[in-house]
Amino acid sequence: MGIETTDDERGLSEAGVPPVRRIVVDGETPPVRVAHRIGNGASPGLDEPFAVEQDFEAVWVEERMRIESLGVRFGQKEAVKDVSLQVNSGEVLALIGPSGCGKTTLLRSLNKLVDLTPTAIRSGRILLDDEDTAYMDDTLLRKKVGMLFQQPNPFPMTIFDNVAYGLRERGSKRPGKKALEPIVVDALERAGLWDEVSDNLNHPALSLSGGQQQRLCIARSLAVRPEVLLLDEPCSALDPISTAIIEDTIVNLKDEIAIVIVTHNLQQAERIADKVAFMYLGDLVEYGPATQVFNAPMAERTKDYVRGDFG
């Protein structure tokens, strides 16, 4: 897969029109997508044209998933009500909100893991690359939309087998160890764990520390090359140093992968998020660029929550 920038990009950009890029997959050209370029941390609004003269570290922002009036009920209990959101690659989207407001439920809807709960009833649409996930095979969807859980959950196998797991068990053919090795190494490197485990790939994964286990789980997800990565409070059980390493990892990944992270740690959201969605009792109260949600929130509830005087 290669990325090609069209010739007319510069011309269009100078005219104040967002640039266009084509993704070439094995020679085929899928429909052109409109992308937006945003600055280094300071995110202008989605539809704002940007100034070319500014010295940007350019990041492509492109819609990956679209959530259209999603509702989730567990029996009588409405956990998520009419939420519409967009998940873009090149960005980190943080979901914040008080406990029980439906963040995990929303996240688990994105890879249809919530459907495993017998009482769950889901309404609305979730699109992945303009395709309705309702009609996608669960396994196919989950290959594209990876997920990291609140508690690190490495399998009771070696470190190597953990990272290779998804590649080995997802298809009908099990690739050999030789073929897997470069992928495993690459995934561990991208998860920022390689230096610590390169000598003991055959050690049990459960002998790693909590922070290492969580990064191993990141590597395990990355090995299957997801387009979107969902993280449910990935740092809640970790010390500040492990947290910092994982935050670094996340920021480094966002160029290639759309990232959605649930967090109770507002400082963390401020540090890594480009977009923030604030939920309250199942409602999406506010959704916008991180700077705006944190510095100039529009809703009263958001204001209270981000200032910490939440009841």
Added chain:
Amino acid sequence: MPSLTLEATGIPEEVEAGDPTNRRVELMLGALASAVLLFIAGMIIFTLIKAWPSFANNGLAWFGAGGNVDQQLSDIFNSPADPADYVYELRAWPLIWSTILISGLSVVFATFIAVFSSIFIVHFAPTALQKLIEPVVKYLAAVPSVVYGLIGILVIVPWINNNLITEQMRASVAYVIQLDGSSVMAATMILTVMILPIMIALIVDSLRAVPLNWREGALALGVNKWRAVRTVSVRAIRPAIVAAAVLATARALGEAIMLAMVAGSIGFAPNPFDGILFLFEPSRPLAPSILDGEEGLSVVPFGETMYAFGFILIVSCVFFSFSGWAIRQSLSRYGIGAR
């Protein structure tokens, strides 16, 4: 109302490090465990001493084949009264082979069936069915073996005799043995059913104990449910499967009544070279041999021979327990708390 202090309730405020109660409990439990171990060791040694004349008179040939084992047993039973003339000659291979064959086949079949049905019960059956199957299966574990024997002798044995054994089969082995339905097959079928419930109960419980976390982790990687269960849950409970198989082996080795009823009660070694036919040949494992020899126990050399059978059974059970333990150790290498 005065606040309730710990003092008032009589609960000690804090437990001291060297609490004498702790110490006492430790000692008591330790003593109990040692007593159990001593008892088992004592039983093994006692059995060996009692069995010794039988082993000593035959040497390693005891375990070998040769002659008609039923004839030998009857000669031992009819030993002259003078201890100097006691008859001990025995070639026990047909009985040992029958034990290995019937227990081994049953445990192998039962392990497969138990694993798959446990997976079905825990992960694929509708909740209503789950709620029905589980207690039923656990109850089956409590059915007395004589009932299984009865069903075997009244239903399974005639069924095999009438439907599976052809006249050619009967004719082809008529010069050594008569086929009447009492067979390795009947014994294996019923023994499999008998040891299944306990295995399913154990495996179902351990499958339930596999953290949901692990399965969700696998599903979230785009692995389908069956694969996730097989490669994560079943992998994780391999130690429990081994434990269940060991328990089932012990149960199978010790089963006497049902096997005495359906296996054929003939000291014949079914011959795998007879092809599929060997499944229809009768035999008699060690445990039912002891049961059958019950009325001869007062004849000293015969009793000693029975002790020898018992000794083999005890030692096999101990051996399987230890190998099961060793296998579990190596299998749980990657489990929780691994280092």
